[in-house]
Amino acid sequence: MLESAPLGRRNHVSGPMDLYLPVANLSVNALVIVLLGGGVGFLSGMFGVGGGFLTTPLLIFYGIPPTVAAASAATQVTGASVSGVMAHLERDGVDLRMGAVLVAGGLIGSLIGAGLFELLTAWGQIDTTINILYVVMLGSVGAIMGRESLGALRAAKSGLPAPARKRRHHPMVANLPLRWRFYRSGLYISPLAPLLLGMAVGILTMLLGVGGGFIMVPAMLYLLGMGTQVVVGTSLFQILFVTIATTMVHAMTTGAVDIVLAGLLLLGSVTGAQFGARFAQKVRPEYLRLALAAIVLLVALRMGIDLFIRPEEIYTVQ
Amino acid sequence: MRRLGALILALAALALPAAAQAADPRLVPDVSNRTIDIQYSFTGEELLLFGAILYPGQRLPDDRADIVVVLKGPVRPIVLREKQRVAGIWVNASSIRLRTSPGFYAIGSSRPIDKLVDERTAAIFELGLNNLSMSPSGFSEARKLERFETGLIDLYRRIGLFYENSAAVEISEGVLYRARIPVPARVPVGTYRAETYLISRGRVLAVASRDVQIRKAGFERFVALAAQRHGFLYGLTAVLLSLVLGWGASAIFRRR
Numbered sequence: 058m059l060e061s062a063p064l065g066r067r068n069h070v071s072g073p074m075d076l077y078l079p080v081a082n083l084s085v086n087a088l089v090i091v092l093l094g095g096g097v098g099f100l101s102g103m104f105g106v107g108g109g110f111l112t113t114p115l116l117i118f119y120g121i122p123p124t125v126a127a128a129s130a131a132t133q134v135t136g137a138s139v140s141g142v143m144a145h146l147e148r149d150g151v152d153l154r155m156g157a158v159l160v161a162g163g164l165i166g167s168l169i170g171a172g173l174f175e176l177l178t179a180w181g182q183i184d185t186t187i188n189i190l191y192v193v194m195l196g197s198v199g200a201i202m203g204r205e206s207l208g209a210l211r212a213a214k215s216g217l218p219a220p221a222r223k224r225r226h227h228p229m230v231a232n233l234p235l236r237w238r239f240y241r242s243g244l245y246i247s248p249l250a251p252l253l254l255g256m257a258v259g260i261l262t263m264l265l266g267v268g269g270g271f272i273m274v275p276a277m278l279y280l281l282g283m284g285t286q287v288v289v290g291t292s293l294f295q296i297l298f299v300t301i302a303t304t305m306v307h308a309m310t311t312g313a314v315d316i317v318l319a320g321l322l323l324l325g326s327v328t329g330a331q332f333g334a335r336f337a338q339k340v341r342p343e344y345l346r347l348a349l350a351a352i353v354l355l356v357a358l359r360m361g362i363d364l365f366i367r368p369e370e371i372y373t374v375q
Numbered sequence: 376m377r378r379l380g381a382l383i384l385a386l387a388a389l390a391l392p393a394a395a396q397a398a399d400p401r402l403v404p405d406v407s408n409r410t411i412d413i414q415y416s417f418t419g420e421e422l423l424l425f426g427a428i429l430y431p432g433q434r435l436p437d438d439r440a441d442i443v444v445v446l447k448g449p450v451r452p453i454v455l456r457e458k459q460r461v462a463g464i465w466v467n468a469s470s471i472r473l474r475t476s477p478g479f480y481a482i483g484s485s486r487p488i489d490k491l492v493d494e495r496t497a498a499i500f501e502l503g504l505n506n507l508s509m510s511p512s513g514f515s516e517a518r519k520l521e522r523f524e525t526g527l528i529d530l531y532r533r534i535g536l537f538y539e540n541s542a543a544v545e546i547s548e549g550v551l552y553r554a555r556i557p558v559p560a561r562v563p564v565g566t567y568r569a570e571t572y573l574i575s576r577g578r579v580l581a582v583a584s585r586d587v588q589i590r591k592a593g594f595e596r597f598v599a600l601a602a603q604r605h606g607f608l609y610g611l612t613a614v615l616l617s618l619v620l621g622w623g624a625s626a627i628f629r630r631r
Contacts, residue, residue: 077417077560079595080602084418084560136617140625181456181467189464301614308610312602316613323617327624364464372526373467374476375454 080315081125087321089119094325098137101326102333103340104349107134107268107296110195112322113187114356123184124174125315128307130266132319135300137326138268142297145290152241152287156294158248159255159273163299166259171306174264181375187265188360194261195357198271203350209343242283242291250281255295262303268296271353400440401429402583404571409585411558412592419535419560422446422587424483424569425553435549440575441485442544442552443502446587448479448536449565455523471523474510478563479536483543483554491574500572500579504528504539535559564590 076087093115101108109130116126145151177183233247254276258269273292277283283291308314337345407423424444430436453476459468484491488503498506505528511520531537535557544554552571566586573581591599601609 075416075418077413077415077595079591079598082561082563084416132613132617135614136621139618139621143622143625181454181470185464185466304614304617305607305610308602308613309606312606314602314610314613316598316602316609316616319613320616320620323620327620331624331628366465367460368458368465370530371458372523372530373456373458374527374530375456 076317076321078121078125078315078318080313081121081318083120085119085121085318090318090321091325093119094133094322095329096325097133097322098326098329099333099336100329100349100352101137102330102335103337104333104345106270106349107137107300108326109134109262109265109267109300110191110271110353111356112326113266114191114360116318121318122313123187124178124311124313125318127187127264127266128304128311128313129315129319129322131262131268131300131303131307132314132316133322133326134266134268135297135304136323137330138293138297138300140327140330141293142290145293148290149241150287150290151294152239152283152291153294154237155239155242155244155251155283155287156291158237158251159258159291159295160298162252162255162257163259163262163295164302165252166256166261167263167299167303167306169256170260170263170303171310173260174311178375181373184373185364188364190261190265192357192361192364194272195353196361198275199350199353199357201275202346203354206343206346206350210347213343239283241287242281244281244283246281254280255299258295259299259303262296262299263306266303268300270296399580400431400573402571402573402581403427403429404569404583404585406569406585406587408587410588410590412590413560413562413564414591414593414595417560417595419562420558422556422558422569423553424556424571425551426571426583428550428552428573428581430550436575438575439546439549440573440580441491442546442554443482443484443488443491443572443574444544444552444554444556445483445502445568445570445572446479446481446556446558447568447570448477448563448589449567450475450477451563452476455527457523457526469519471515471520472512473527474512476509476527477507478565479558479567480504480507480531481538481556481558483538483540483556485542485544485546485552487541492577492579496577496579500582502572504532504537534561536562558589562589 074086074088075084077084094112097108097111097115100111112130112133113126116130117123142151174183177186233249235247235249236245237248238245254273258273261267261269261272270292273295274288277288277292278285304314404424404426407425411420411422424446428440452472452474454470454472456467456470458465461468482488482503488497492502497503501507509524528537536559538557543556544552546552567589568584569587570582570584572579590596
């Protein structure tokens, strides 16, 4: 486990809300963690994302060791996605066959991720890798999302309909061998494509503690060419099972899941999500997407700057 | 037989310097807590190290003696990494392995250490942060080693795992001493040693020590042990907790 000076907690004054985290081995302000979970939950309910991509960096900024942050954030995403999955299942909005292939890929991915995690920790490069992955992923996804929602807003203003994207899978996907029918998604493609996608996202879940919905949804739409009505439900389905798997893998390999931390985050996020979902119904979706893009880009920017400025701690103990 | 007897005598003299010099005083040390339990609200604690100096014949010497107290945590092997700028970004570029790095070290004294003993004595008794022997493994140049040790000391001082205070010990009437040592929330668990040194005219006259247990207790102990030993069940519990909380919240809100 890594030890570093917590950024915001150098002059920590103990108060009544302090709680000791038995796995992270430090005490935190319980209220701050619950509120952090609540804020992330609000956003995740509003945008329909798991919110892991916000939880992990925020916990690291707060002073939680990166490994514990990633492992416990994955546990929180499970809780954030379960009600969504159930709602989508009721509405028949999940392609179970596609979901099963994605989950299978995700399980393989989380095991590969565990191996990578161990290797990178031994080399001392896990933190930098987590940082760079965040910057690249969030930066590109945020930029694409921002451009699209700006385009949609401009189109809405000029009164013309936004140029419709052709629903078709990527030529690379068409070249893969073996073909299965995915009825709910309206696809006849190789199962290797979703398997590989699931694997990639599984690795990210293990390393970063993210559900990966913000990568999964665009990839399902533009790479696989899935029908929009099952995209969100199927993505949530995969997220639910893969975050469960990564929690288990973390618990059995790194031992970095802090159940107290995860519980506090969950308390905040599950309630926050309900309010977020309600709030989302009152706002136009283009603005929602633009706001999400801005948040994603801000997190990427903050982590990007951290790579280049001299860190507060030059030395770390492992 | 005579040689053996001489050897035993010599060993006894080495092992019991106080006995060999009958005029030397003795220390009777104690600590405020023999065990420190880390529990849910643990945000650190202050440990009181106190005791009495017993002079032979109960006569105080003319010049005042000084007291140094040391609280030392269990040693463990660590890898210490140093970040450097590589191609514009800061990454861990260099590292050393220290086989006996204490997870906690606090030293308090009645006067600055360098005024009490010379460097050699301080090094022998490991008095002061710069005198900790951390057994670096493998060969590394002295300057690099020094740079890393300075880095570690600086880091640990700021997070409270290393502590140095040359005014921590208060001696009253020349015979009773007391010192408060802050123990932060992130201390490693294990058996700690609270050592007391009586020093006069550059010489260590007496040493005494007490063990202190720092351990997780109650729920925290249960959780930490479960996470270490029963990973599968622990993970399953975490998953169930998140499923129940996630599903429960939506069920409650839907009913409204």
